[in-house]
Amino acid sequence: MARPSSPLISRSxxxxxxxxxxxxxxxxxxxxARVATKMGVQAPSLYxxxxDKAALLEEVARLLLLNLPGMEKTELPYEERIVTLCVSARRSLLRHPNAALLMLQFFPRHLLLSAYNEAAASDPYPPEFHMAVIEGTEKLTFGSALFAAAAQARGIPPMPEADREKLPRLARALDANPFDDEEALxxxxxxxxxxxxAERYRRGSLGQPVGDSVQFEGA
Known part of the structure; x- marks a missing residue:
């Protein structure tokens, strides 16, 4: 039997x-075994x-974050460029909600290092701010994606309705939310x-307690 012109199996x-x-x-x-059936090969070929299975799942996690739109250079302001990258990563996970949990075990941070480096090169803040910005935006992005993916996979809303009598403040917050979808929020x-x-930088208070909370009328 002639061999196929290209291998039936590759990592990708x-x-x-x-x-x-x-x-x-x-x-x-x-x-x-399911993967092998999907590919029309025998399971031992994957080895x-x-x-092992974990090694393949790690490759899947890598696949989820390959070639994200927003990682290329752009003329957007620094903050909006990071917002674009965060939205792109979040969308990628939500296209595959069943696989999103792989980020917890096999997070391929090495794929994002060049994006972090590029962001730091144009970051308007001093270097001592950079890791806090990376930490904050990364955790906001993947935390949001994982919660949304879990709800999507289970077919439940990301935020349940609030009982207006028992939880009046939360009900009011939900009513006042001006955003129509989870991505906009x-x-x-x-x-x-x-x-x-920006405010932290203005105060020059990196590493210090935030201080008094702002008080708004009617709060």
Whole structure:
């Protein structure tokens, strides 16, 4: 029998097939046997490329964050460039909610290092602010994505309705929320974070307690 002109299995093709399996049956139903069936090969063939199931899942996590739009150079202001990258990463995970939890075990931070470096090069704040900005935007992005993905995978709303009698303040906050969808709310959350960074820089108080809370009329 003639050999195929190109190999039936590669790390990238196996990761694509594995992601499709996770989309269909979730992580609980994932197996190398299912991936092999999806690819039309025998399961032992996968072991030529992956030591075990965990190694393949790590490749899937990597696939989720490959070639994100927003990682290329752009003329947007610094803060909006970071917002664009955060939204891009969040969208990528929410396209595959069953696989999003892989970020907790196999987060491929090395794929983002060049983006971090590029962001730091144009960061208007001093270097001592840079890691706090990376930490804040990264955790906001992936925390938001994981909560939204978990709700999406279970078919439940990200935020339940609030009982107006028992939880009047939360009900009022939900009513007053001006954003129609979770992504718009997420974008504003990141922008608020950057507003806080700017104020922190203005005060020159890095590493110090925030101080008194702002009091608003009617709060």
């Amino acid at each position: 093709s196996a990761a694509v097939a594995a992601l499709a399996v996770i989309d269909e049956v979730g992580l609980s139903g994932f197996s190398l 030529h490329h992956f030591a 997420f974008v504003e959350t990141v922008r608020i974070f950057f507003t806080g960074v």
